[in-house]
Amino acid sequence: MPNARPVPTVRRRRLGESLRSFRNAAGLSLDAAADAVGWKAPKLSRIENANAHIRPAEVAALLKTYGVRDREIFEALENLARDASKKGWWQTYSGLVAPAYADYISLESDADSIRVFAPLLVPGLLQTAAYARETIAGITMTRTPEEIAALAEIRLARQAVLTRPTGALKVWAIIPEAVLHQRFAVRPDTMRDQLRRLREYAELPNVTIQIMPLHATPHPGCAGGFSLVGFPNAMPEVVLLENLIGATYVEGVVEVNTFADAFDRIVAAALPVDDSTALIACLEEGNMR
Structure with a gap:
């Protein structure tokens, strides 16, 4: 039409x-x-x-x-x-990718930075294939094995922004320690491999990973997770909020600034980067026993 x-x-x-x-x-x-x-x-x-x-x-x-x-x-x-109407590689999966998810992937492709507080899972940009498949299967509930495999492929394909030749995406992720203690009954090596992947990504100059320790004091992230997506040329940031039935975008300047201030406080409550990396390595070693 x-x-x-x-x-x-x-x-x-x-x-x-x-x-x-x-x-x-x-x-x-x-x-x-x-x-x-x-x-x-x-x-x-x-x-x-x-x-x-x-x-x-x-x-x-x-x-x-x-x-x-x-x-x-x-x-x-x-x-x-x-x-505005440009089609990306994710359009190949148009039958699987909801409009809100397609929007978010397009934001990632445009962005130069993402700051994310992920209270329940390792952020998608930092996941292994096995971790992606296991968590997608648990969250989506109604997807077929074939659809789960395809959604995991999409999640891994998104990670190309971390190593793109020009302007690799800068990611700052805050992950609660409790997330890293999760166990997978069917594939017990899943978390061990995921911890190794986190250490590998933490070595990239454009990736910052901090762990929120179990003993952390209350902080704004206790209200829920969010992603702050930043763009070049002083374009305003966008905030993504996710739930079981989709995603919500926060685009007003005042509201986005509220989340930016919240992220700064979450950073202050988390372990320093070096201590976070050491904790990840310790947990990985524990998973090898």
Whole structure:
């Protein structure tokens, strides 16, 4: 259907929210901004609400109207417009990947940093294949063995961002110690291999891993896990909240800053990096006995 409304992807929402912020900063109403570029207000409203396509040249026209001069901002928003509907490798798994998950994978591909507090599982970007299969099978409940294997493949394919040749993704993960004491009855070597993988990833210059010890005092992470996804060119961060039936994105600046402040406090409550690595090695050794 040629006139179907575009699906409001996270990329399109980020673009719309950014354009709205610049318009507000310029002190322009929706009508005044639309009139300045020769549009009707409803068109601009649909763009800001992620319900319409916008071409990179139109993004540039709006930014000039709003008095934006930073070339990096122009490039970042023009790229968002260009890539808003771009298909990624994960589209091969379109029958398995829910729209919210596809959105998140696209965010990872755009991001330059992710800060994650994972209270219940090792973060997906740091998992082994066996750990991914076991945990996906336990969480999804209704997936077939073939679907579980495919979802594990997706999870491992996502990890390519950690070693991409240009601009490897920077990951800062806080993992509670209790997560690393989990046991797998069917494959008891699963956690041992996962601990080894964590040590290997911790050696990468772009990966920081801290362990929240069992004796830690209460901290904001006690309210639940979250991921803070950061982007280049000073683009605003996005927060991901996950649950059994999907994912929720937090995109407002004030709300995102709340999570950023919370992450800083969680970092302060966790073990230092060297102590965390030593604890991982100790737990791995215990799993070998």
